[in-house]
Amino acid sequence: MSNKAFIVIHFADKVEYLSDGFLEKNRDTVYEEQINILKASKFPLVADLFHDGKDSAPTATASSKINIRSSRPPVKASNKEHKKTVGYQFRSSLHLLMETLNATTPHYVRCIKPNDEKLPFHFNPKRAVQQLRACGVLETIRISAAGYPSRWSYHDFFNRYRVLVKKRDLANSDKKAICRSVLESLIKDPDKFQFGRTKIFFRAGQVAYLEKLRADKFRAATIMIQKAVRGWLQKVKYRRLKGATLILQRYCRGYLARRLAKHLRRTRAAVVLQKQYRMQRARRAYQRVRRAAVVIQAFARGMFVRRIYHQVLREHKATVIQKHVRGWMARRRFQRLRGAAIVIQCGFRRLKAKQALKALRIEARSAEHLKRLNVGMENKIVQLQRKIDDQNKELKTLSEQLSAITSTHTMEVEKLKKEVACYQQSQGEDRGPQLQEEVESLRTELQRAHSERKVLEDTHTREKDELRKRVADLEQENALLKNEKEQLNNQILCQSKDEFAQNSVKENLMMKKELEEERSRYQNLVKEYSRLEQRYDNLRDEMTILKQTPGHRRNPSNQSSLESDSNYPSISTSEVGDTEDTLQQVEEIGLEKAAMDMTVFLKLQKRVRELEQERKKLQVQLEKKEQQDGKRVPADQPSNDSDLDQDADLAYNSLKRQELESENKKLKNELNELRKAVADQASEHSPAAAGTPDSYSLLLNQLRVANEELEVRKEEVLILRTQIVSADQRRLAGKGSEPNINARTSWPNSEKHVDQEDAIEAYHGVCQTNRLLEAQLQAQSREHEEEVDNLKAQLEALKEEMDRQQQTFCQTLLLSPEAQVEFGIQQEMSRLTNENLDLKELVEKLEKNERKLKKQLKIYMKKVQDLEAAQALAQSERKRHELNRQVTVQRKEKDFQGMLEYHKEDEALLIRNLVTELKPQVLAGAVPCLPAYILYMCLRHADYVNDDLKVHSLLTSTINGIKKVLKKHNEDFEMTSFWLSNTCRLLHCLKQYSGDEGFMTQNTAKQNEHCLKNFDLTEYRQVLSDLSIQIYQQLIKIAEGLLQPMIVSAMLENESIQGLSGVKPTGYRKRTSSMPEGDNSYCLEAIIRQMNSFHTVMCDQGLDPEIILQVFRQIFYMINAVTLNNLLLRKDVCSWSTGMQLRYNISQLEEWLRGRNLHQSGAVETMEPLIQAAQLLQLKKKSPEDAEAICSLCTALSTQQIVKILNLYTPLNEFEERVTVAFIRTIQAQLQDRNDPQQLLLDFKHMFPVLFPFNPSSLTMDSIHIPACLNLEFLNEV
Known part of the structure; x- marks a missing residue:
């Protein structure tokens, strides 16, 4: 082993290496061209090095790397692969590995073997520690623990852990201070982190701790959101199931009820037949038995009465005898007992007196007794003397009474003795046995009566006990039945309440919707009226400049603006040319299409009124001409040229009058057709509201009544004219023929003129008779229709009563006889x-x-x-008028009655000082709505003196003055709000003091004295209501003009939440971060400040709280519409961060509403589409479940709006995916059943109908003080 192997301690273990083939494996090959060059070297040593062992061993092994060259050098390919050694291969693989690592993000993984045998579930700790020590992990951990391995920049740390920051810390704009406060509150050990200039350093494990806190925060928020969403989903599912169950129950119960009704109807018919037959049979038997019983009862009762009479007579006589005998016996016994008692009392008292006398003698002999007697003896003597005197007086009176009583007693005794003797003598001795027999019979009867009484008492007690037991049983059964009945009633009530609540909610919603539509339609008409009025003023100004039309004879006294403003029935005028154009338009498009065009209708109505007025003026001119002609006949005749001109004028006027009358009739017919078409169209469009008075029907009724009154007045005028004409004819006929001859000779065209006048008068007479007949026929037809309607109403009422009685009868058949009787009594009582x-x-x-x-x-x-x-006293009043007025003024100032007097010539000054030139700042410290109170006090005095012209002039001037002020200050919110509050207060005063009991429920006795006495100003109330609507619309227009430039910048672009700039979409972040801080962009605080100013102004000026709520509801709707429209048109704001920002801004506005107690105005409901749009931007948009959640959540948004927002949605960064086309198609498929309106953008100019509820004032008119700053010294208090 020592020759071929060696061991190296490598990392945690010893590694054995073998040396066999080490050189061959690691030797680098050399190209043959390089070896040949070295062999051909001029240095012999180098040449010998490469020739050793090569030439001598030509037959070397094939493993040699250097081959012997042949005589001819071989041709080798230049691209022959070089032989790679192990080191070269390792080097190349290492190079490839480094390229791969450089191209990616490295993540280092340390692999530790648990044991050398690689067995499962076996861990060798010693081997593991060796490996960790060899890898340097332990030293790295020690170094990391001693230092700060984790670090974050302040900006990244704030963006990452912003959720851990408290709300009060976000108000600080310094991110370093926010990070410092957050870390000090979360990590208590200050050694675990350090703050640098640009970064924050953390020890090991602190970042994981912060991540755990952040995850816990997100998890809690996620759980809360999931809880709300899941609860809402379950509620929706439950409501769906409940609705299906109710539908099934409704149909089942309907089927059962119909079957039960059929069975009851058949049963009732059978019972009626049986009842009639049985009643007839029972009646006959009953009458037969009754007649027999009546005969028997008559004889029996007569016998019993006679017997009782004899018995009572005997008892009465016996009682008289017994009374006298018992009285005499009782008196005699009383006297005997009294004498014996007196004797006994005398003896006993004498004994007691002797004993007391003896005791007193013994005591009197003692000295102490004498001493006690001497103490206060004088006082006692006086007292005893007084007592003796009193006792003597009482003794005398008692003795006198006793003597009187004894005398009367002796007299009565003698009298009784005489009566008894007389009675005994008259009766004789034979009466004694009879009396004894009668006494014995009476005793036997008495004993028998006592025995019968005992028997009856026993039977009575026994029956009473039985009845008590039976009553107790019945009470128990009744209690059980009552409990069961209560349970059933509760169940029925619960079911009926649910059904009734649902039906009532639906009906209320429908009625509210119809009422809102009707109110908006009427207020649109008022708005159109103001627009037409402005147009009329402009055209009138133009006509005054361009009015140069020769040949057209028109009365120059046109109606003034005061008169045009005081026309009550409908909306004001337009120009005559406009009405002619509308007539042509009606003829072109047809009556049915023009029926619902209210502008055409109103113009035609105005044209009819103008023609009527012009006709009247021409009639007046004609009458004046006729009178002038009649006066000029006996006078000197003018020249022939003037006569010819007058004849021509008369002919022209008569022809023009005929044309105007024909045109008037034509317009009336067209107007009637338009009215019918409008009424039919209105009834077709609103069949559910047939029971409620529609605005069209109300308007038509008013016009019909006005036309009827006009026709009546015309008939009266025509009748008077015919009488005048007939009287003139009789007067002319009575005169001589000479004046006529003279007139005929002096007037050259008199015959022609007389014939023409006769023809005109005959024509007018025929027209008058026709009109009278038509009016009578119309009146009779109307009366007939009214009678038919009344009879129909009575018939329907009788039918309803019959149905109700049939139902009650069916109910009574199901009850027991006792219950039937009780139910019948209840019904009769209810009817009575x-x-x-x-x-x-x-x-x-x-x-x-x-x-x-x-x-x-x-x-x-x-x-x-x-x-x-x-x-x-007219003459005396004229002389002393000034003096009396001063005296009365001085007297009434002491007792102010809440009235202000002014002269007619001071009316213009009053309107100028109180309306046109008044500024709201002047009345800053006065009573709110003071001008309205002053105007009403002036109006009340005019009513008190019964001056209708003064009332009309004052109200008309006031209305025109307010219109002029509003036209002049059409962009001043304070002025508009001031006159809105005063107009509403004047309207409330006219209602509160109108004398109508419906408006006087909250008045005091003093306020009831301030009511109007002579005039009914209902029509003026309608005019003031229309004026209030116009002022309200102008106020909303001013508020929208001030707020609209702020909305987009404050709601969508401004960054209310700090730190959201780092999570905005790519490309948008740089654009916003480069904006300077001094830009003119608005923030949410600017909108809130503006709304605060609106609220302060309206509250200070005394505007009704209900109107303030409606104003802010309209403002919030405009904010919602403008913001949502910009969101639907801009791609750069459709992101998650904008949704967060938008929801935060909306919550701030909701907090402002709650802080001002305006949350009940419905303003939050108008923001619902914008709230759902913000939630849509924040929701997840991937799976079908997300699509279902979006569809269930976004109920206030239409399908087009939802799809548009999803198409415009921009991801926050490259890691977030865009909304896929498949997801959008899924949303469209789920929302295809909705009947949404086909419009993308909201109408931000839409205006909700305003309502002015009645709000009576608690102030009394006599308690109002007029400040001197108003310059109203000419007003006199009455």
């Missing part, structure tokens, strides 16, 4: 109570009407008295 309640309601209504009529009667009587007094 209902009738009683109806009668009470009717009585209350009649009493209310009576009170109202009495109040009106008092008011009218007072008015009549005031009018008479005013007529009688």
